[in-house]
Amino acid sequence: MAKSEVKVLGAWSSPFAMRPIIALNIKSVEYECVQEEVGCKSEFLLKMNPVHKKIPVLIHGDKLVCESLIIVEYIDEVWSSAAPSILPSHPYDRAIARFWADFVDDEFYIAMRESSIAVGAEAKQAAIEQMVDGLALLEDAYVKCSKGKPFFGGNQIGYLDIALGCFLGWLRVTERFNEMKLLDEAKTPGLVKWAERFCADPAVKDVMPETDELVEVANVIAKLRAAPAPK
Amino acid sequence: MAKSEVKVLGAWSSPFAMRPIIALNIKSVEYECVQEEVGCKSEFLLKMNPVHKKIPVLIHGDKLVCESLIIVEYIDEVWSSAAPSILPSHPYDRAIARFWADFVDDEFYIAMRESSIAVGAEAKQAAIEQMVDGLALLEDAYVKCSKGKPFFGGNQIGYLDIALGCFLGWLRVTERFNEMKLLDEAKTPGLVKWAERFCADPAVKDVMPETDELVEVANVIAKLRAAPAPK
Numbered sequence: 001m002a003k004s005e006v007k008v009l010g011a012w013s014s015p016f017a018m019r020p021i022i023a024l025n026i027k028s029v030e031y032e033c034v035q036e037e038v039g040c041k042s043e044f045l046l047k048m049n050p051v052h053k054k055i056p057v058l059i060h061g062d063k064l065v066c067e068s069l070i071i072v073e074y075i076d077e078v079w080s081s082a083a084p085s086i087l088p089s090h091p092y093d094r095a096i097a098r099f100w101a102d103f104v105d106d107e108f109y110i111a112m113r114e115s116s117i118a119v120g121a122e123a124k125q126a127a128i129e130q131m132v133d134g135l136a137l138l139e140d141a142y143v144k145c146s147k148g149k150p151f152f153g154g155n156q157i158g159y160l161d162i163a164l165g166c167f168l169g170w171l172r173v174t175e176r177f178n179e180m181k182l183l184d185e186a187k188t189p190g191l192v193k194w195a196e197r198f199c200a201d202p203a204v205k206d207v208m209p210e211t212d213e214l215v216e217v218a219n220v221i222a223k224l225r226a227a228p229a230p231k
Numbered sequence: 232m233a234k235s236e237v238k239v240l241g242a243w244s245s246p247f248a249m250r251p252i253i254a255l256n257i258k259s260v261e262y263e264c265v266q267e268e269v270g271c272k273s274e275f276l277l278k279m280n281p282v283h284k285k286i287p288v289l290i291h292g293d294k295l296v297c298e299s300l301i302i303v304e305y306i307d308e309v310w311s312s313a314a315p316s317i318l319p320s321h322p323y324d325r326a327i328a329r330f331w332a333d334f335v336d337d338e339f340y341i342a343m344r345e346s347s348i349a350v351g352a353e354a355k356q357a358a359i360e361q362m363v364d365g366l367a368l369l370e371d372a373y374v375k376c377s378k379g380k381p382f383f384g385g386n387q388i389g390y391l392d393i394a395l396g397c398f399l400g401w402l403r404v405t406e407r408f409n410e411m412k413l414l415d416e417a418k419t420p421g422l423v424k425w426a427e428r429f430c431a432d433p434a435v436k437d438v439m440p441e442t443d444e445l446v447e448v449a450n451v452i453a454k455l456r457a458a459p460a461p462k
Contacts, residue, residue: 077322
């Protein structure tokens with residue numbers, strides 16, 4: 001497919017926008033990135049995703065697909081003949097991958113966001129503890145899903161690897177702001193090694209932002225949040 | 232498969248627990264229902280779904296699957312040879328069905344729940360308006376997805392029909408408590424007819440609770456909520 005027929009409307013610092021890009025890289029599909037600016041929603045985005053007004057949006061010819069995990073499944077299904085498969089092949093393994101991917105979005109990400117916006121030390125500490133508990137569960141899931149192989153998905157990056165892996169950049173930002181290790185050899189030995197492999201993978205390494213760059217974005221977002229609303 | 236090999240841990244009044252049951256009915260799979268009591272989590276549930284501690288759980292032989300929409304996809308994939316298919320066959324139609332199913336859970340259901348627990352007339356009114364806006368979007372989605380056929384999924388009940396349809400009982404409860412019509416001929420003509428067809432479908436009609444029964448459950452839940460926490 002010609003490059004211009006596949007576009008990802010995203011932002012380089014967005015973990016959610018990283019998901020379709022990694023999936024397209026895995027499938028060796030060429031695409032164009034259309035970057036949204038942090039803190040401002042373009043007319044184009046409002047037109048492409050009028051319901052949620054959020055990145056990412058996959059533009060595939062005349063088709064629009066929204067919501068990052070739905071886009072990943074779409075990519076896996078459309079380019080099904082392009083190995084490797086992103087979803088596991090067995091229905092039960094697929095259900096387990098979907099379960100933990102939802103956990104990442106509904107619990108782990110929410111705790112990570114809360115840790116950055118919570119007001120007061122107690123609320124921030126509670127969010128951090130929720131992240132730690134979440135990572136302990138994900139460590140356990142990693143051991144069970146990977147069955148001794150390098151990734152949640154086995155020998156290749158799969159659906160749950162993408163779902164969780166896209167947060168590694170922001171996890172490091174959270175670690176830096178809170179002067180602590182969230183992924184560590186003692187509590188999450190499997191995830192520590194997995195994170196190294198994930199970030200070094202050819203489908204990921206040029207997509208994963210540097211921690212310093214994300215810290216800059218975090219500071220911009222904090223300023224926007226603190227600024228008075230426009231009159 | 233023997234009946235005892237497929238169990239649904241649920242509750243007759245739960246819209247989420249209704250989803251796997253409708254899916255199993257569509258696939259003509261025999262199952263046993265294990266009922267949880269409203270307002271109390273059994274030891275069995277805590278063991279079956281230790282992460283979220285929520286119904287429904289599908290127990291399929293030695294496999295446990297949690298999260299209602301994930302269970303529906305699992306059922307569709309495991310009993311793939313049992314027609315009809317629950318997910319649409321084309322990847323784009325699947326993505327659209329998944330998008331609106333997520334919308335139902337993340338926006339519509341949240342607004343419905345908020346309308347019942349919101350404190351103060353203003354907050355309650357805001358939640359009701361959010362439901363009305365959501366139903367307008369879903370009416371539009373129905374017209375586009377069904378393409379003139381009876382269901383979102385075409386001629387048969389499909390994934391999005393199950394996702395939205397399971398809330399019809401509680402929608403009627405919300406209408407009764409607020410003395411208003413949320414589904415009406417003027418604003419949502421397609422959904423009005425769709426709801427009638429959905430509730431009359433053989434896979435649904437013995438599963439959809441009566442409004443009077445759900446009102447009783449709503450009153451029990453309200454009393455539990457108002458009761459002081461146990462010491």
